[in-house]
Amino acid sequence: MQSLLYAHGDVQNPLPETVRVLDEILTDFMQSIAFEATRAANYSGRQKIKYEDFEFAFRKNPAFLGKVQEVFEKQKEIKKAREILRDGEDEIMKDAADEEKKREKSDTRTGGAVGAAASRVEEELGEADDDAEAELDALGKKR
Template sequence: MPNLMYGFGDVPNPSNDAVSVMEDMLVEYLTDTCTRAAAVADKRGKVNVEDFKFVLRKDAKKRARVDELLYMNEDIRRAKKIADIPELDNSKGSTKDAPI
């Protein structure tokens, strides 16, 4: 967490209290986002990327970042395929069309 905070402009060694508060906020945000995505996926019983996109639909910046990361993931997958680097199969953690 301190490295994440530093990467976003905090001091190199933030206080333990600041780290604790940020960690609590991050856990709360992630829990809320995952809970909302699970509620969207409730009828299917399986959460996937589209559910998270739906939850983030009103936050253009986060939605754009999700789209960028998914594009980069696909781009890396294509580059590995061209370079003949073996991919993980779906049963062992591939992210292509995998539920989250």
């Protein structure tokens, strides 16, 4: 609540009474909207509240209705983006697996010499990264 008040122009540490009053106002507002949405759902013969029930509850206030619609539209966009990303990740993983299989096949065809050289190169790169003096400098210790 303090962050909400501060974001809308109040001091960083508002009076406890101010926070309490805002909490009461928001709680009453949320309860009344939830009650209206529940009543709309019950009238429709449902026990669960749906998006349309909140739209019905906000029908008399276009500003609130617009915000609710905007939030649900953004939620749909985020879901679509996640699906696209997940599908893209699956394709990338399949491509990487196919590429790895091709490399393994080419390594077995050319013999173990190429594979041993490649692993030696990887090991050399790994050891080159281990610089004890640089680690001591990073930790603030000197020899």
